[in-house]
Amino acid sequence: MSEVKFSKEHEWITLEGDVATIGITKHATEMLGDIVFAELPEKGSNVEKDGTAGVVESTKAASDVYTPVSGEVVDTNQSIVDDPAKINEDPEGGAWFFKLKIKDTSELDNLMNKEEYDKFAKETSS
Amino acid sequence: MEIKKTSLNKLHQSNNAKFVEFAGYEMPIQYSKGIIEEHKFTRSNSGIFDVSHMGQLFIYGDESLTEELEKIFPLDLKNLKQNCSKYSFLMNEDAGIYDDLIITKIEEGYLIILNAACKDKDYDILSNLLGSKFKMNLDNNRSLIAIQGPKSVEILNSIINGVDQLNFMTGNWFDSDNQKLFVTRSGYTGEDGFEISISNDKAEKFVENLIEKGAQLIGLGARDTLRLEAGLCLYGHELDINKTPVEANLKWAISKSRLSNGGFIGSKKIMNQMQDGASQIRVGIKPEGRLIAREKTKIFNDTDKQIGEITSGTFGPSVNGPIAMGYVDKEFSKINTKILLEVRGKRHPANVCALPFYKKNYVKGVN
Numbered sequence: 001m002s003e004v005k006f007s008k009e010h011e012w013i014t015l016e017g018d019v020a021t022i023g024i025t026k027h028a029t030e031m032l033g034d035i036v037f038a039e040l041p042e043k044g045s046n047v048e049k050d051g052t053a054g055v056v057e058s059t060k061a062a063s064d065v066y067t068p069v070s071g072e073v074v075d076t077n078q079s080i081v082d083d084p085a086k087i088n089e090d091p092e093g094g095a096w097f098f099k100l101k102i103k104d105t106s107e108l109d110n111l112m113n114k115e116e117y118d119k120f121a122k123e124t125s126s
Numbered sequence: 127m128e129i130k131k132t133s134l135n136k137l138h139q140s141n142n143a144k145f146v147e148f149a150g151y152e153m154p155i156q157y158s159k160g161i162i163e164e165h166k167f168t169r170s171n172s173g174i175f176d177v178s179h180m181g182q183l184f185i186y187g188d189e190s191l192t193e194e195l196e197k198i199f200p201l202d203l204k205n206l207k208q209n210c211s212k213y214s215f216l217m218n219e220d221a222g223i224y225d226d227l228i229i230t231k232i233e234e235g236y237l238i239i240l241n242a243a244c245k246d247k248d249y250d251i252l253s254n255l256l257g258s259k260f261k262m263n264l265d266n267n268r269s270l271i272a273i274q275g276p277k278s279v280e281i282l283n284s285i286i287n288g289v290d291q292l293n294f295m296t297g298n299w300f301d302s303d304n305q306k307l308f309v310t311r312s313g314y315t316g317e318d319g320f321e322i323s324i325s326n327d328k329a330e331k332f333v334e335n336l337i338e339k340g341a342q343l344i345g346l347g348a349r350d351t352l353r354l355e356a357g358l359c360l361y362g363h364e365l366d367i368n369k370t371p372v373e374a375n376l377k378w379a380i381s382k383s384r385l386s387n388g389g390f391i392g393s394k395k396i397m398n399q400m401q402d403g404a405s406q407i408r409v410g411i412k413p414e415g416r417l418i419a420r421e422k423t424k425i426f427n428d429t430d431k432q433i434g435e436i437t438s439g440t441f442g443p444s445v446n447g448p449i450a451m452g453y454v455d456k457e458f459s460k461i462n463t464k465i466l467l468e469v470r471g472k473r474h475p476a477n478v479c480a481l482p483f484y485k486k487n488y489v490k491g492v493n
Binding site: 034036037055057058059060061062081084120 | 139155160161162163165271347351416417418420440441443
């Protein structure tokens with residue numbers, strides 16, 4: 001599996017072959033608070049880089065989930081729809097959101113690595 | 127304008143509060159455990175809420191004050207016993223609500239608890255109506271602390287002996303730590319609990335004492351989910367100047383004896399609406415599934431007609447599902463009516479339901 005990369009919209013992405021797994025970062029869940037609702041893209045649909053691909057809602061507010069790369073949705077994580085609290089518990093592991101079959105792996109090039117993202121998250125949240 | 131802080135601000139900070147601005151005050155929305163944990167702790171144990179931003183208006187006077195206040199509030203104040211509280215409203219001539227409030231008869235006159243965002247305007251309205259005949263004091267030297275939840279009575283009674291003898295919606299002065307506290311058995315969570323009016327310089331130590339006895343600080347986030355589960359209105363959401371108490375389904379708060387003769391501001395409109403019914407009414411709404419419908423969500427019927435709007439919507443931690451309140455046209459206000467909620471461009475099924483979502487646990491008839 002590839003190195004984990006991060007977007008400015010607080011998504012993480014890993015790549016295995018041409019299938020990317022995407023979720024939201026721990027930092028994002030800490031900003032959101034208790035997550036109580038998740039909506040995922042439909043399997044078989046196509047999503048565009050930086051477009052919305054889902055929604056999470058905390059007790060306080062709704063937030064869009066964006067996709068950092070384009071592709072076809074090949075799998076979604078129903079377990080976080082059934083139990084959204086999982087997203088707070090294991091955001092960068094078991095609580096992934098969706099998997100995309102991607103065409104253009106170069107779309108990952110401009111994303112941040114862990115160190116860059118941690119710095120970015122720290123700067124933008126203070 | 128500089129943001130105002132309550133006397134507990136430092137204590138909030140040291141308890142890792144996340145702050146928001148609310149009605150010009152820096153207030154804690156949550157602490158480190160988060161809204162759901164704080165909500166559940168209040169329902170099972172004892173939560174402390176800093177509500178010092180709310181107005182504590184003392185009006186001093188005798189029977190002549192009671193007479194004047196009866197011209198303003200739809201209450202039978204002449205028969206209200208000393209130390210008893212009532213929920214009421216300050217209204218305009220069209221029965222539009224300026225504020226909702228709790229009024230308590232005290233020995234010296236009345237104590238009225240007002241919403242933070244409305245308190246200064248309320249003061250102006252009331253002082254215009256009452257003239258200079260009665261001394262009024264919107265007391266900024268006192269903090270207001272609420273303690274809510276089943277363990278609250280035991281915890282508070284260990285500090286202020288005798289509060290366990292208060293009935294729901296009554297209060298009294300108590301002596302503690304060389305000062306006079308006014309304690310009422312009331313609150314806005316649906317749980318048994320108390321509100322304590324205490325001088326600012328003693329508030330922090332008092333709350334630290336409550337924490338030592340096992341209560342925990344709870345933020346405004348959980349206060350909102352708690353009151354919504356209890357079916358209670360929040361000013362600026364369910365209530366505003368364009369809503370009347372009848373539309374808000376708060377007829378119970380209007381004293382029956384005042385409905386026959388009126389004589390209070392807004393009475394004409396209220397009496398008309400009591401007779402003919404209001405065209406829109408506040409209801410409870412339960413979305414199907416897990417969908418959350420927030421404030422301003424449009425409500426439709428199955429023939430594409432907009433029939434209302436959500437005024438508050440969130441996830442209810444004790445209900446373990448989404449809950450909402452809103453206004454719908456009268457003909458759709460019956461319990462179990464199927465309605466549709468438009469969220470992010472799609473319409474989702476929901477049902478009109480009975481309030482509260484969570485059964486209230488008020489303590490009545492202690493003595």
